[in-house]
Amino acid sequence: MSELLVKDKDIVVPGEVLAVGMDHLPGKGTYREDEKILAGQLGLVSIDGRAIKLIPMSGRYIPKTGDTIVCKVTDILMTGWRLDTNSAYSAVLSMKDATSDYIQRGADLTQYFNLGEWLVCKIVNVTSQKLVDVTMKGPGLRNLKGGRVFSVNTNKVPRIIGKQGSMVSMLKNATGCRITVGQNGWVWIDGEADKEVIVVEAIRKIEEESHTSGLTDKMKEYLEKVTGQKVTE
């Protein structure tokens, strides 16, 4: 009979033994070494029947199909744009995924997106070699004019967005800023100077307390305190 050494939602560090014996299965973020299952990264344990998974708490972003990400144009290619995705792998936005305009061969692509510009796009395909293709066709996918971008821990992004976007819409309502959170950990904000600072500080607070429960209520209280106004979710 195998023995489980950790409880659900325990925080574990790389190399920590999670279970001994062959009855449990190593899931995402864990690996087996002989009889033992060990943690491969820092994270929260999630036990799902016989499988032991880790919800990561650190690490870089790895592109995944279907993610909406904030990227930066780093190069103009013959047939599109190369984008920095805040991960080890750059993405390519091809002309046909960028616009439905007719583009003449050899046209200057910077009139659509120039170097250094920020885009919200969606990953359509990630190959086994981690070549990433993105598209700009879809609701909410656009060129981010003005504003500024800062980075957050990618593993905390789900908490920043909240259930059905509850957290981020609360931030928008409380501060009046426009906010776009990319799955890759880049957050774009634009608004009044003092309100932007409130957003950045609130997001830093969410990152710090992401593992606690009842975070939305806590953040509501916090935002009401710093803005001095009633906040609706």
Next chain:
Amino acid sequence: MYREIRNHIIKNLKAGIRFDGRKALEYRKPITVEYGFTKTAEGSAKVTIGETEVICGIKTEIGKPYPDSPNEGTMMVGAEFLPLSNPEFEAGPPGIDSIELARVVDRGIRESKCIDFKSLCLEPGEKAWTIIIDICPLNDAGNLLDASALAALAALKDFRFPKLDEDGKIVYKEKGTEKIKLLCEPVECTVIKVGEFFIVDPIIDEQKAVDARLTVAVLRTEILLLCRKAEIVL
């Protein structure tokens, strides 16, 4: 390329507030100084200003004085920007930015005359201490200049001359006790101009939007020692 972020910075500065919530003439907090950061150097220090981290180490050796100043020791300042500290830094020979940083730090120490170079001489024309100051940013979150100058000063305060054996060779393994005599303490302060605004302690975004930059070294008595104007965009 940086026009949009520059416009945004200026818009926020008009409201009197910067990206991290600071006022224009406010440094990041905390500013910390840690002495004796490395064991192998004769003097070392780590300085943090906000998220910017810089370490500085000082090594020494006995060399020949320059012919034009036979009774003075020498000093060298070097800086190496590691790719680890900022993704825009490249490994390899020192670039223009790291040479500039090293020279500005060098001038601050040299022109303030905080080191009495005559006291570094052991044998006129033959033997003198050479002080080698090496600066290495661990994390570049902006304003490396001020952090490096502070780190160099702190490392000088931590510096101990190594002992010499009977043949006059340096025994690096033992840490000496004799300090270097500092006559004053120069601190450098960088002010940048963005649009019509002047700000201190810039972060990376603000450094990219710079119109002009001015570094001054000052003493406690507020004597201006050095000016370095750079990156003037007309």
